[in-house]
Structures are given as structure tokens and as C-alpha cells.
Amino acid sequence: MTARDPVADLRRIAFLLERANEATYRVRAFRSAANTLSGMPPTEVAERARAGKLTELTGVGDVTARCVVESLAGEEPVYLRRLVATEGTDLDAAATALRTALRGDCHTHSDWSDGGSPIEEMALAAVELGHEYLVLTDHSPRLKVARGLTADRLRKQLDHVAAVNEALPKGFRILTGIEVDILADGSLDQDEELLARLDVVVGSVHSGLNDDRAKMTRRMLAAIANPHLDILGHCTGRMVASRPAGVKGPGDRAHRPRTRAESDFDADAVFAACAEHGVAVEINSRPERQDPPKRLIRRALEAGCRFAINTDAHAPGQLDWQRFGCERAALCGVPADRVVNTWKADRLVRWATTRR
Numbered sequence: 001m002t003a004r005d006p007v008a009d010l011r012r013i014a015f016l017l018e019r020a021n022e023a024t025y026r027v028r029a030f031r032s033a034a035n036t037l038s039g040m041p042p043t044e045v046a047e048r049a050r051a052g053k054l055t056e057l058t059g060v061g062d063v064t065a066r067c068v069v070e071s072l073a074g075e076e077p078v079y080l081r082r083l084v085a086t087e088g089t090d091l092d093a094a095a096t097a098l099r100t101a102l103r104g105d106c107h108t109h110s111d112w113s114d115g116g117s118p119i120e121e122m123a124l125a126a127v128e129l130g131h132e133y134l135v136l137t138d139h140s141p142r143l144k145v146a147r148g149l150t151a152d153r154l155r156k157q158l159d160h161v162a163a164v165n166e167a168l169p170k171g172f173r174i175l176t177g178i179e180v181d182i183l184a185d186g187s188l189d190q191d192e193e194l195l196a197r198l199d200v201v202v203g204s205v206h207s208g209l210n211d212d213r214a215k216m217t218r219r220m221l222a223a224i225a226n227p228h229l230d231i232l233g234h235c236t237g238r239m240v241a242s243r244p245a246g247v248k249g250p251g252d253r254a255h256r257p258r259t260r261a262e263s264d265f266d267a268d269a270v271f272a273a274c275a276e277h278g279v280a281v282e283i284n285s286r287p288e289r290q291d292p293p294k295r296l297i298r299r300a301l302e303a304g305c306r307f308a309i310n311t312d313a314h315a316p317g318q319l320d321w322q323r324f325g326c327e328r329a330a331l332c333g334v335p336a337d338r339v340v341n342t343w344k345a346d347r348l349v350r351w352a353t354t355r356r
């Protein structure tokens with residue numbers, strides 16, 4: 001294939017990002033990479049791309065370097081392809097359509113762990129929102145700060161959920177689940193026998209978020225290969241300070257924003273494994289998480305992954321935050337048929353349990 005012009009591709013990406021009103025720093029990343037490369041002889045750019053030395057240049061990072069390599073190989077850069085794919089679509093309408101397609105939420109907490117409300121109240125709020133199901137995913141034992149459930153308490157919770165379900169309106173049901181910690185060696189923090197009984201298992205990294213790249217990648221790959229894992233929760237662990245207008249919570253004056261950088265891992269390896277093992281990548285809607293960042297959502301989409309657009313609600317009102325995740329998914333061109341919580345409860349549970 002004949003090489004494309006990498007500088008033109010970078011500038012086109014910057015233009016499309018700007019027009020989509022994306023963060024200035026991201027636009028700047030593409031423009032400064034374009035400027036650096038435009039001042040160099042094309043043969044040197046090609047040489048550096050071959051040697052993997054583009055990122056040694058000022059203004060060229062991993063994402064922009066990857067675009068350059070793809071351009072030089074004669075391919076339209078993935079990043080550009082995704083932007084072009086969503087170009088001209090009415091994002092507001094796309095986000096609304098996605099939100100309307102969602103039938104439930106696969107990541108929620110009750111006062112059995114660190115949530116603020118009883119299971120019944122979470123369920124009633126979900127009914128009000130028009131959901132057909134709510135997957136209850138309280139924390140696992142090692143997350144002591146969040147009162148993670150021991151095997152015994154989880155067993156009690158399962159009995160309790162069965163009783164609550166009896167009293168809920170027909171056509172709605174609480175599905176059983178867990179947000180299980182992905183431990184340092186990639187194993188899951190709950191008894192196998194219990195994980196096998198649950199309808200849906202979300203697994204997340206909550207500790208050792210600064211593990212080095214190789215260690216974090218190994219850890220995540222081990223968890224993804226575990227047949228009990230169905231959904232990979234907030235995969236980068238990042239915390240951002242910004243939140244949509246009108247949304248209160250951690251990050252307002254009373255609670256100083258806690259920002260946290262993304263964990264470092266080989267995203268291509270992780271998403272390829274998710275696609276291979278049929279693990280869905282969560283799009284976490286919490287305003288202070290917005291995890292994964294859009295560039296990674298685009299990469300997961302390219303890798304063929306399924307997604308779950310979840311709220312990670314710790315209170316009933318937060319169940320309405322799914323809209324934020326839908327907006328981010330729409331910006332990345334995620335189609336509804338890739339999102340597991342657009343499925344009916346029976347199909348979701350069948351998918352989750354037959355994978356084991």
C-alpha cells in the first residue's frame with residue numbers, strides 16, 4: 001500500500017476533534033505532533049517510525065506516533081477512522097438512542113457495601129427509570145474500606161435478593177452479581193463456587209493502581225482469562241476533576257477533587273483478550289471516572305469488544321447517570337448491538353453464565 005501523508009492525517013484529526021468540541025489538550029497533542037513532523041524530511045519520519053523512535057521527538061506521544069505509523073503503512077489511522085465514522089451524525093440523537101436501548105444497569109452498589117441505600121430502594125429507582133433489571137454488584141472482601149462482602153455475607157445477600165425480587169413489580173428483576181477485586185496476581189477476590197452462582201460478575205482493579213505496565217497487563221490478562229469474569233470494570237482507574245454541569249458529588253467544594261492518572265497497561269493486549277474471551281469492557285458513567293477515556297473506547301471498539309454502559313451508582317439518583325456514558329459511547333461510534341445491557345435480562349444472564 002502507498003503511504004499516506006501522516007502530517008495531513010494528524011491535522012485532519014485535530015480539526016475533527018476541535019469541531020466535536022473535544023478537550024483542548026487533546027487537539028493540541030495532534031497539532032503539535034503535526035508541527036514537529038512537518039519540519040522534518042519525510043525520510044527521517046519514516047526511519048523513526050520503523051525504529052519505533054517517534055516518541056523521542058518533542059510533541060509526539062504514543063497515540064500520535066501510532067497514527068503516524070498507520071499512515072505510513074498506507075492505512076487510514078484508526079483514530080481518524082473512528083472520528084470520520086461519527087462525523088456528521090447527530091451525537092445528541094445517537095446518545096439518546098443508545099440510552100433508550102439500555103434495558104438495565106450492570107454495576108450498582110447498595111448499603112451492604114459502600115452504597116448509601118438499601119437494595120429495595122435502588123431497585124425501585126431502577127423501576128422508575130424504566131429499567132428491566134439491575135445487577136447488584138457490591139464489593140468483595142478485600143476492599144475493607146468499602147465493607148466488601150465476605151462469602152457468608154454474599155450468601156445472605158443472595159437469599160435477601162431472592163426475597164426482594166418476589167415483592168417487586170412483574171417485568172423487573174434484580175440480578176445477582178459482584179464487583180470483585182482483581183487481586184495483585186490477577187485472581188478474583190471471592191470463592192469460585194459463589195462466582196459461579198452469580199448472574200453477572202464485574203471485575204475491577206482497586207489496589208496497586210500504580211503497578212508498572214508489564215505487571216498491570218499480566219494482572220488484567222489473568223483476570224480476563226478467568227471464565228467467571230464477565231465485565232471489566234473502570235479499566236484505567238483514573239479519576240478526573242471535571243464533571244458535567246449540574247452534577248454534584250465528590251469534586252464539589254465540600255469534597256476536593258481527587259484526581260488520579262490512568263493505570264499503565266498494554267491496552268491492545270487487554271482489549272484483544274477481552275474480545276477473545278468475550279469479556280465486555282465497561283464504559284463507566286460516573287462523572288469523576290469517565291473510564292475508559294474515549295481514545296481507549298475507540299481502541300476497544302476496533303478490537304471487536306463488547307461493552308456495558310454502567311453507572312456504578314452508589315445511590316438511587318445516580319442510576320440516572322447512564323446518559324453520560326451513552327454520550328461518551330456515541331462520541332466514539334459504539335453501536336447499540338455491541339452493548340450487553342441493551343439485551344433482555346435472560347439473554348444477558350445466558351451470555352454471562354454460559355461463558356463460564
Ligand SMILES: [Zn+2]
Binds near residue numbers: 179206233234
Ligand atoms: Zn470499582
Ligand SMILES: [Zn+2]
Binds near residue numbers: 107109179312
Ligand atoms: Zn463500583
